[in-house]
Amino acid sequence: MDRSSIGDEWNSGETLAVILVDQDLNKNTLSDEDMTLVNHASTIPSLQIGSPITLDTDSHFGAATMTVGTFNKIGVIATADSSSYTGGVLVNFTKTVADYRTAATAAEYVFVNYDVSNVVDTVTGIALEDAGGYILLGSESTAALTTNTKGLLLLDNVITASGTATLVESDALSINFTAATSVVTAAVDDTLYVDIFTFGDKTDYDRQNNAIYRFLLEETGDNTATFIGDVEFVMLNQLNTDTSTVFSSITTISDSIDIIVHEDLTDEDSPRVNYLDLGADGVSTQIADQVAAPSHSGVVSFDNDNNKTAETVVVTINDQDKNTDSE
Numbered sequence: 131m132d133r134s135s136i137g138d139e140w141n142s143g144e145t146l147a148v149i150l151v152d153q154d155l156n157k158n159t160l161s162d163e164d165m166t167l168v169n170h171a172s173t174i175p176s177l178q179i180g181s182p183i184t185l186d187t188d189s190h191f192g193a194a195t196m197t198v199g200t201f202n203k204i205g206v207i208a209t210a211d212s213s214s215y216t217g218g219v220l221v222n223f224t225k226t227v228a229d230y231r232t233a234a235t236a237a238e239y240v241f242v243n244y245d246v247s248n249v250v251d252t253v254t255g256i257a258l259e260d261a262g263g264y265i266l267l268g269s270e271s272t273a274a275l276t277t278n279t280k281g282l283l284l285l286d287n288v289i290t291a292s293g294t295a296t297l298v299e300s301d302a303l304s305i306n307f308t309a310a311t312s313v314v315t316a317a318v319d320d321t322l323y324v325d326i327f328t329f330g331d332k333t334d335y336d337r338q339n340n341a342i343y344r345f346l347l348e349e350t351g352d353n354t355a356t357f358i359g360d361v362e363f364v365m366l367n368q369l370n371t372d373t374s375t376v377f378s379s380i381t382t383i384s385d386s387i388d389i390i391v392h393e394d395l396t397d398e399d400s401p402r403v404n405y406l407d408l409g410a411d412g413v414s415t416q417i418a419d420q421v422a423a424p425s426h427s428g429v430v431s432f433d434n435d436n437n438k439t440a441e442t443v444v445v446t447i448n449d450q451d452k453n454t455d456s457e
Contacts, residue, residue, distance in 0.1 A: 131361075131403055131419045140421050142365035142391070143453040148403060149358050150175060150347055156355035165346040165357065167204070167383070168248055171321040175347065175405040176202035177361065177389065180340035182243075183225045183233065183303070183326035191249060191316055192219045201404035201416070202344055204323045207249070207316040218308035219250065220259070221324050227260050228299040230326070237338040238330025239374055243382050245280035245323055246307055249316035253279050255308040260301035282327075284378055329377045329390060337366065339392035344383040345403065359385035363401070363423055365451040366392045396422040426450040 132147035133140075140146055155173060157163060165174055176199075184203035189196055194211035198204065234240050242256055305324055316322070323344070331337040347357035370376045381388040395401055402420035409415055428449035437443050 131421045133421060135360075136421075140363075140423055141426075141450045141453065142363055142423075143455050143457075145360045145362045145386075146421060147358065147360050148175070148345060148347065149356065150345075150405060151356050152407065153355040154408060155357060156349070156353060159353040162349040162351050162354070164348045164385070167245060167321050167323075167346070170346075171202075171204045171206050172199060173406070174199070174202045174204060175345045175403050176342055177345070177387070177401055177403050178342040179389065179391075179395075179401065180328075180338070182328070182340040182342050183223055183230065184342060185221070185324060186224045188224050189222055191221050191322065194316055196322075200406050200414075202323075202406075203325065203342060204321060204344070207318055207320045207322075210318050211316070212314075214314050218255075218257075218306045220304045220306050221246075221322070222261075222302050222304040225303050226299065227297065227301050227303055230258070230303050231299070233326070233328045233338075233340070236332060236336060237328035237340075238332045238372065239328070239377050240285045241327040241329075241377065242283045242285060242305065243281075243323075243325040243327055243341070244283070244305075244307075245383070247279035248320045249322050250279055250307055250309065252309050253307050256283060257306045257308060258285075259304045259306050260298050261304065282378060282380070282382060284374060327377075329392075330371065337371070337392045339366075339390055341380070341382070341390065343381075343387045343389055345387060346383060346385050348385050359387070361387040361389060361401075361403075363389045363391040364454045365423075365425060366390065367449075367451050367454075369452070370454065391423045391425075394423075394425040396424050428452075 132149055135147040136144050185198045185205045187198050189198060192211045192215055193213060194207050195209045196205040197208050325342055327341040328338045345359045347359045350356045350358055380390060400420040400422045402418050405417045406414050407417045428447055431446050433444035
């Protein structure tokens with residue numbers, strides 16, 4: 131994370147360069163290469179804030195098992211499943227219905243962040259379920275979702291349920307990607323990610339910020355082995371924290387990422403980019419860098435120490451946290 135690109139400190143609305151140098155990623159010396167979800171699933175760097183609900187090593191896509199990246203939480207299909215699932219296919223988490231209930235109750239906004247475009251042709255709806263197929267907690271099904279196999283979808287976080295069965299709180303949480311026709315499941319090495327983000331402070335003024343971001347870095351030129359991108363953050367403040375568009379406008383996967391910072395993130399809480407590097411010794415090792423994202427105290431000032439009757443007084447507020455877009 132290139133501190134020289136931002137000056138003395140990283141402030142809200144400022145773009146911070148991210149640089150990865152790894153000769154192992156330079157597969158073709160005659161061209162500049164860009165990271166993609168399909169070709170670089172195991173090596174895509176990531177930045178996680180808080181504790182979003184993500185895929186894990188016990189997750190499945192239908193009946194197919196998958197391996198999941200240690201840091202980037204990207205799933206790669208490990209065993210093929212040739213079944214067709216009429217109406218949709220389930221992706222499951224280790225987190226339970228009760229875990230989701232706790233997260234959704236505390237947050238103002240709940241999002242599903244997903245890309246299943248490599249494994250599903252069309253998506254007409256998304257439903258959260260328990261293991262028994264009992265639909266619950268913010269089901270969505272709209273025409274706008276047709277062929278939308280990736281995106282950031284705002285869910286209704288009012289905890290409701292539908293169906294005749296009994297909702298089992300201890301069941302693993304699943305997401306059903308519904309479709310108008312049968313869905314053929316994934317082949318070996320197909321990739322996907324599915325996350326649940328929570329933002330805001332619905333209860334007890336405990337501001338929630340749980341999300342993960344992934345960097346599709348781009349090689350600077352032919353045979354450089356240097357891959358670059360950038361990250362910018364929006365500091366939550368009293369003007370924007372209750373606006374859903376602030377959260378829906380973030381960029382969760384790209385060479386240029388936009389993230390949410392909810393409070394003073396410094397020292398061990400600083401935003402950190404993680405990369406799992408396969409070294410010359412054949413061992414995969416965490417490589418990471420972090421930069422503090424501090425909050426600031428606002429200052430109010432007048433243009434003069436003293437003013438005459440009827441004189442216009444200029445009042446200035448200086449608060450770096452209100453600068454949510456440097457452009």
